[in-house]
Amino acid sequence: MSVRGVDKVFGTGRERTEALRRIDLEIPQGAFVSLIGPSGCGKSTLLRLIGDLTQPSVGTIEVNGKTAHRARLDRDYGMVFQSPVLFDWRTVQRNVELPLEMTALGRTQRAARAAAMLALVELAGFERRYPWQLSGGMQQRVAIARALSFEPALILMDEPFGALDEMTRERLNLELLRIWKQTGTTIVFVTHSIPEAVFLSTQVAVMSARPGRILEVISVDLPQPRNDLTREDARYFGFITRVRERLRGHDVAPPRAAEVAASG
Amino acid sequence: MRRLRYYGPAVAIFVGVLAVWEIAVRAFGIQQFLLPRPSAIAAAFTEHFDELVTVGGNTLVEAVGGLLIGGVAALAVALATARWTAASRALLPFAIAANSVPIIAFAPIMNNWFGVLNPLSKMMVVAVLVFFPIMINTLRGLTLVDRSSLELMRSYAATELAVFTKVRIPNALPYVFTALKVSATLSLIGAIVAEYFGGARSVLGQFIITEAAFFRFANAWAAIVVASAVSIAFFLIIVAIERVAIPWHASSRSAESS
Numbered sequence: 001m002s003v004r005g006v007d008k009v010f011g012t013g014r015e016r017t018e019a020l021r022r023i024d025l026e027i028p029q030g031a032f033v034s035l036i037g038p039s040g041c042g043k044s045t046l047l048r049l050i051g052d053l054t055q056p057s058v059g060t061i062e063v064n065g066k067t068a069h070r071a072r073l074d075r076d077y078g079m080v081f082q083s084p085v086l087f088d089w090r091t092v093q094r095n096v097e098l099p100l101e102m103t104a105l106g107r108t109q110r111a112a113r114a115a116a117m118l119a120l121v122e123l124a125g126f127e128r129r130y131p132w133q134l135s136g137g138m139q140q141r142v143a144i145a146r147a148l149s150f151e152p153a154l155i156l157m158d159e160p161f162g163a164l165d166e167m168t169r170e171r172l173n174l175e176l177l178r179i180w181k182q183t184g185t186t187i188v189f190v191t192h193s194i195p196e197a198v199f200l201s202t203q204v205a206v207m208s209a210r211p212g213r214i215l216e217v218i219s220v221d222l223p224q225p226r227n228d229l230t231r232e233d234a235r236y237f238g239f240i241t242r243v244r245e246r247l248r249g250h251d252v253a254p255p256r257a258a259e260v261a262a263s264g
Numbered sequence: 265m266r267r268l269r270y271y272g273p274a275v276a277i278f279v280g281v282l283a284v285w286e287i288a289v290r291a292f293g294i295q296q297f298l299l300p301r302p303s304a305i306a307a308a309f310t311e312h313f314d315e316l317v318t319v320g321g322n323t324l325v326e327a328v329g330g331l332l333i334g335g336v337a338a339l340a341v342a343l344a345t346a347r348w349t350a351a352s353r354a355l356l357p358f359a360i361a362a363n364s365v366p367i368i369a370f371a372p373i374m375n376n377w378f379g380v381l382n383p384l385s386k387m388m389v390v391a392v393l394v395f396f397p398i399m400i401n402t403l404r405g406l407t408l409v410d411r412s413s414l415e416l417m418r419s420y421a422a423t424e425l426a427v428f429t430k431v432r433i434p435n436a437l438p439y440v441f442t443a444l445k446v447s448a449t450l451s452l453i454g455a456i457v458a459e460y461f462g463g464a465r466s467v468l469g470q471f472i473i474t475e476a477a478f479f480r481f482a483n484a485w486a487a488i489v490v491a492s493a494v495s496i497a498f499f500l501i502i503v504a505i506e507r508v509a510i511p512w513h514a515s516s517r518s519a520e521s522s
Contacts, residue, residue, distance in 0.1 A: 078419075089513075
């Protein structure tokens with residue numbers, strides 16, 4: 001996945017707002033990339049550009065060698081929003097089947113895939129329930145199952161856990177990492193939580209305030225698989241500090257192993 | 265037991281009002297043609313039961329027929345206006361203008377067009393009457409869709425048809441039923457008022473006019489009771505259909521599952 005020289009401008013004349021300026025971003029296959037920045041920095045806009053929900057003013061976006069538009073028509077994307085966006089009139093299972101209904105898949109195949117995806121997010125047994133009978137965290141897991149259901153090459157997540165309490169969020173972070181490992185998909189994840197970005201990602205793209213630019217892409221080479229112990233790792237805190245300083249506009253040297261060993 | 269506690273107060277008030285009415289009419293010697301006693305209305309009701317059932321049934325047929333004609337037209341226009349902005353620009357002003365016309369004034373014209381004795385003339389008055397509330401509510405339901413829902417469908421490269429059948433139409437159903445519930449009572453009022461402008465003898469409007477003309481006010485009152493009962497029944501039938509059609513909607517959810 002690559003974004004090259006992308007600008008995004010909304011409106012014209014006095015209404016003109018420059019949302020994104022000269023965005024370049026390379027995302028390798030199977031990566032977990034977080035976009036982080038102050039609110040209004042255009043991180044959601046960048047996600048929507050990648051997903052072809054809106055078009056860049058200048059520049060190109062390629063996904064697996066295709067244009068973003070082609071990739072959307074080929075159903076290469078799975079979207080997860082901050083709100084689960086489940087349909088009240090569909091059971092959990094039928095919500096997960098929704099994207100599959102756009103494909104040529106038959107009824108039994110759809111049901112089988114939905115069951116597999118629900119098992120993956122540990123919601124087996126809830127197929128017949130309605131979304132409004134589930135808790136917020138469970139609803140968001142259904143949304144993730146739905147995004148995974150047609151095995152998209154790229155999952156785009158826009159603050160998916162932003163509305164959840166801290167404990168649910170931490171549990172879902174672990175689940176998401178497990179699913180990411182199991183499916184080998186590429187994930188682009190928008191968040192405004194620094195610890196969340198560091199914990200989840202292989203790369204954190206730190207963005208500036210409007211007009212949004214990518215200040216730095218920090219590679220988070222914490223060991224995989226990550227788990228509860230990661231959150232106690234001194235290097236984890238080192239990366240959090242580094243992202244925070246970068247957001248503030250300071251340039252700091254990356255933490256060296258020796259320093260970490262000395263302090264930890 | 266729980267049912268009794270739930271409906272008890274309403275039943276008590278109903279019985280109480282009837283008792284006060286009965287006693288007041290007797291105590292103050294109120295003339296029958298001003299206000300008949302409830303017992304007299306009940307007697308008229310039993311005496312003319314068969315006729316009232318026929319008369320009420322005929323009016324109900326007009327109301328239901330009119331609601332079907334008006335409803336189908338309203339749904340079609342709402343779907344067209346939701347799908348094509350051009351259609352919305354072309355049709356909406358007329359729909360709003362039509363709504364501002366006193367529909368009942370059309371009744372003599374409808375009689376002229378479709379024939380005084382033809383139930384279709386009453387159905388058309390009802391159809392015009394219910395068209396606007398159903399159309400405007402349906403249109404609201406079709407267009408008031410969460411932006412994320414539409415983006416989700418867009419990310420699936422869903423066709424316009426899929427967006428309608430899988431998102432917009434299910435989203436509109438609760439609005440449609442709200443409009444239908446309002447229209448159920450409205451359609452009966454429309455049918456009866458249209459009947460005042462002439463029609464077959466065996467309909468509620470004409471029955472009330474004739475009985476009142478002959479000072480048989482107890483009979484007229486009995487017909488009014490029938491009209492209310494039919495109206496309530498029509499409303500409840502639509503509520504029942506709603507529960508079956510959209511069990512997922514908040515209005516139908518049972519209390520224990522939250």
